[in-house]
Amino acid sequence: MEMDFGGAESRRLPIYLLLDTSGSMAGAPIQAVNQGVNLLYNELMNDPSAIETVHIAVITFDSQAKMVMPLTELTQFNPPNLNAGGTTSLGAALHLLGSSLDRDIVSNSSNRKGDYKPLVFLMTDGMPTDNWEHQADAIKNRTKQKVATIIALGCGGGVETSTLKRITEVVLMMDSVTPDQITQFFKWVSQSVSTASVSAQAAGGGEAQAQLPPPPTGIQVVL
Amino acid sequence: MNHNSSVQPLLAYLVVDRTGLIEGRINIIQNQLDALRTTLHHNKVAPIRIRLKVVEAFAATVGMIEPTLSHRLQLSGRSPGCDLKGATREILNNLQKALDVGQSSKIEVIILLAGKPAGDWQGGIDSLANRGVRVSVIAFDTEQMIDNETLKKIKTQDGVIFRETRVDHDSIEQIFEWIAESLQHSATSTDRVPPAEAQAISPSPLNTQTTPQSTPVPQPLPTQSQTAPPPQQDSTALKTITLDQSSQVELPPTPEAPATPISPETPVIAEVAAFPAEQVEPPPMDVAGMSSEEVKLEVAIPEQGASRIVQESVSPPSGDLSLNEEHTLFKVKPPETFPSIETVLEMDIENPSLKEEIAETTIEAAPAPLRATKGGVATIWEDREPIDPSDPVPHTDTQILNAIDNWRIIGASRRGKMHAHKGIYREDAFALDQINGWHLMVVADGGGSCPLSRVGSQLAANAAITAMAQIIESMAGATLPLKKIGKIVLDEGVEQGWKALKTEAEQRQVPLGHLGTTFLAVVHRPTEQGSVIGVAQVGDGLVVAEFTDGSIKSLAEPDVGETAGVTLFLTSKPWQEWLHRINVETLATSPQLLAAMCDGVADDFIPFEQHLPQLFDRLKHVIKQEQPQQKLLELLGYDKRGSFDDRTLALIYRSKAESNPTAPEEAKPVIEPWTGEQTDEKHANDTE
Structure with missing residues (x-):
């Protein structure tokens, strides 16, 4: 006996990738990021729960912030080819993230179960060059509406952890910015997403929703 | 010191300036790094364990690597100079992590400077020194890029042992020889090596021309030593060892050098900081997996300051620490004052499958399936029997009343x-x-x-x-x-x-x-x-x-x-x-x-x-x-x-x-x- 749900919207697990494409990422790092996004896509496409729930958006920031991929369901996702150059407009990226969350995310309501709590992975290798403080505070102070779990990764020593801490409490630091480390990070992102897609759907609801697997070697959690 | 105590692993950080100023010398530095690693690895004189981490500092960023033979130094630009601030911050972060897991308590930082560091580097060194970390700065400044003012700042920085050399390539070898001996000495300086033997193998290179100690120990802290009181702290006792190019090497000094100050009787004790007794637990010990040459001491770390904690008087055990039967391992509960990582980021550490995935070295993902969904539903769902035999539950259940x-x-x-x-x-x-x-x-x-x-x-x-x-x-x-x-x-x-x-x-x-x-x-x-x-x-x-x-x-x-x-x-x-x-x-x-x-x-x-x-x-x-x-x-x-x-x-x-x-x-x-x-x-x- 088949049920007909008439194309009812199913709940989504929104994933936002905020990727630093400033000049310092040029060369091997940006290539590794491109490969990393591909890896993430392939990993998730082998996870049935991710296939059914994950939607990915990609926001890059260099001299300006761009939504290079709006929130797209995983099966339709086409990993972008990113190039690096310019400054580090983190503030603009956070602003774009905020407006995207407001626009994209469906909250729970009396007659609709909304999206799962979005996961945002922010990756940057340098200090912001724009006015980012206000945007950081705005994102971090979201407590009521359209809240997202933000994980910030600082690549190398060019990033002040205090900057990232102003955005989120979950800050990771990558010791050495090598292609392998970047790849490992995206592997970890895919594990985090899979974990989230499982626990969000888990029986009885997911109190463990924000649980993340331990980060790979060489990436440290900043206390 | 004359006892069969365990050896405390030494955590050594080597900061290598890899700005363009070392151009032409990068290969020799690389070779020396590799040799250093080999030397330390094969040290058979005393059962020591040195964890060497190399922090490369350069203009824009800092990376920390475990020195492996496969790692190659890469040259970065010449300006604005090496990021010493970033390097020290990196060390502090790493150090904190090591201390959190109770890994080590003897810490040595050696900084190889090829030129003037960029930016505000003093704060980082201060932070290290304030934690009782011994910081040595070696300037191999062939191009005389470090101006006098900076030199003076480095020399007068509290807690820094300074060595300056405007050396040619050969001297780089000597610098690394000195580093090797210095590290080995530090690693053994408070262990079970008998004093005589320790003297013979440990020429105490740091101290040849100067007063015995310059390593500040956070105060106030009681000393655990029963054998010798700590000498007066004198953080201003900085040493300058100038190696000119003609120098016939005072590096490393010979055992006959007039002063061998880090001798069992005197200055090392200054590096001994006692634990608060209540933070120390007696055994049980766990020696599983420890080779006879790998001797590990896990110590309680007081919350602030005393990062140089040296097990001093162990025979007989003071009651704060005890030896296990094989006298090789201390296991002391780390203090709860250090937050664990898990409290910050909730990690699914109970899921073994995730851990296995993390441990995987392969990073290749299988290609995405060609036809991933049918009617929006994934096609790759599988039906697996649980492996866990405990508390089984049938996959279906029905009842009618x-x-x-x-x-x-x-x-x-x-x-x-x-x-x-x-x-x-x-x-x-x-x-x-x-x-x-x-x-x-x-x-x-x-x-x-x-x-x-x-x-x-x-x-x-x-x-x-x-x-x-x-x-x-x-x-x-x-x-x-x-x-x-x-x-x-x-x-x-x-x-x-x-x-x-x-x-x-x-x-x-x-x-x-x-x-x-x-x-x-x-x-x-x-x-x-x-x-x-x-x-x-x-x-x-x-x-x-x-x-x-x-x-x-x-x-x-x-x-x-x-x-x-x-x-x-x-x-x-x-x-x-x-x-x-x-x-x-x-x-x-x-x-x-x-x-x-x-x-x-x-x-x-x-x-x-x-x-x-x-x-x-x-x-x-x-x-x-x-x-x-x-x-x-x-x-x-x-x-x-x-x-x-x-x-x-x-x-x-x-x-x-x-x-x-x-x-x-x-x-x-x-x-x-x-x-x-x-x-x-x-x-x-x-x-x-």
Whole structure:
């Protein structure tokens, strides 16, 4: 006996990738990021729960912030080819993230179960060059509406952890910015997403929703 | 020092300036780094263990690597100079982590400067020095890029041992020889090497031309040493060892050098900081996996300051520390003042499969499947048997009960796709009973984040149903109103369901939360005119009734947070806290179907106005079949995108109702809100 749900919207697990494409990422790092996004896509496409729930958006920031991929369901996702150059407009990226969350995310309501709590992975290798403080505070102070779990990764020593801490409490630091480390990070992102897609759907609801697997070697959690 | 104490691993950080200033010397530095690693690795003189980390500092960034032979230094630009600030910050971060896990307490930082550092580098060195870290700065400044002012700053920096050399390539070898010997000396300086031997092999290169010590020890701290008091602290006792290019090498100094100050009797003691005794635990020891040459000391680290903690007087053990039988390992509980990583980032450390994935070295993902979905549903779901043999739960469960007046209670539960794919047991449960005209059903949805949720859900459902049936029986003949009885019965169900979990948790010696489960209990008692229906609900799930006019009424308000996937468990609060959530109502007509379901089913029919009628149509079809409980189980196997939870539904109905079993087509379904005394509950996670 088949049920007909008439194309009812199913709940989504929104994933936002905020990727630093400033000049310092040029060369091997940006290539590794491109490969990393591909890896993430392939990993998730082998996870049935991710296939059914994950939607990915990609926001890059260099001299300006761009939504290079709006929130797209995983099966339709086409990993972008990113190039690096310019400054580090983190503030603009956070602003774009905020407006995207407001626009994209469906909250729970009396007659609709909304999206799962979005996961945002922010990756940057340098200090912001724009006015980012206000945007950081705005994102971090979201407590009521359209809240997202933000994980910030600082690549190398060019990033002040205090900057990232102003955005989120979950800050990771990558010791050495090598292609392998970047790849490992995206592997970890895919594990985090899979974990989230499982626990969000888990029986009885997911109190463990924000649980993340331990980060790979060489990436440290900043206390 | 003359004792067979354990050796404390030395954590050594080597900061290598790899700005363009070392161009032309990068290969020799690389070779020397490799040689240093080999030397330290093969040190057989004394059982020491040096953890060497190389921090490369250059213009823009800092990386920390374990020096491996495969690692190659890379040259960066010449300006603005090496990022010494970043390097020290990196070291501090890494250090903090090492200390957090109780790894090491002897720390040595050696900085190789090829030119003037960029930016504000002094703060970082201050921080290191303030932690009692011995910092040596070696300037091999062939191009004389370090101006006098900077030199002076470095030289006068508190806690820094400074060596300056404007050297040619050959001298780089000497620098590394010195580093090797210095590190080995530091590693052995407080260990079981007999003094004479230690002297012979450890020329104390740091101290040849200067007063014995310059390493500040955080004050105030008691010294543990019984053999020698710490010498006067003198953080200004900086040393400058100038190697000019013609120098016939004072590096490293020979053992005959007039002063061998880090001798057992004197200055090393200055580096000894005692632990607060209460932070030290006696053995048990664990030497498993430790080779005889790997000697490890895990020490308690006081909260602030004393990062140089050296085990000093061990023979006999002072009581603060003890040796294990093989005299090789101390195991001391790390202090709780250091937050663990887990408290900051909740990590799923209990999931072994994740750990295995992390441990994997392969990073290649399988290619994405060509046809990933069919009708929006993934095609790659698999059905796996659980490996874990404990507390097994059958993948499906069905039950049917016949009550008087043709009433029936049926239930079915099936493992969801996610659990099947991951080889995990079903975590939903249900239980049914009927007695004295009462119909009882409980559905429970074990929390996915709770290790024993499958036990919790089964236990809560069964205990509650048993208790409810018993109290109904005990009240037979009582003249209480049915509504009142319903409330008493549900109170009893909640209490006994909760207590069963509590007892189980105590028996298993696990936290109550491990048995977390939602809880949805329904009592139904048909009367002459209508029905008394009571509901106790903790967590999500749905209780709905369909009446003969086709209207559908929701009988409880589930806990739903703003974001999906947030709920409450029976174990979240003491049982008394749930009693006010119980509601019993008297209805003028009996429902023709009364359904209780877990969110694995209910969520698929949101919005209810739109989709619940379809479910009830199917249910009405099911109950007309033979073996309706089996048909119900089959029904619960429907496919829906994004729906892979366990599914459980229990149903009370009258199998031969007087009315037309098919609801009139024209009847518009109406969802009426539950108008009872339901109060809003805070959600467990709504503070996120």
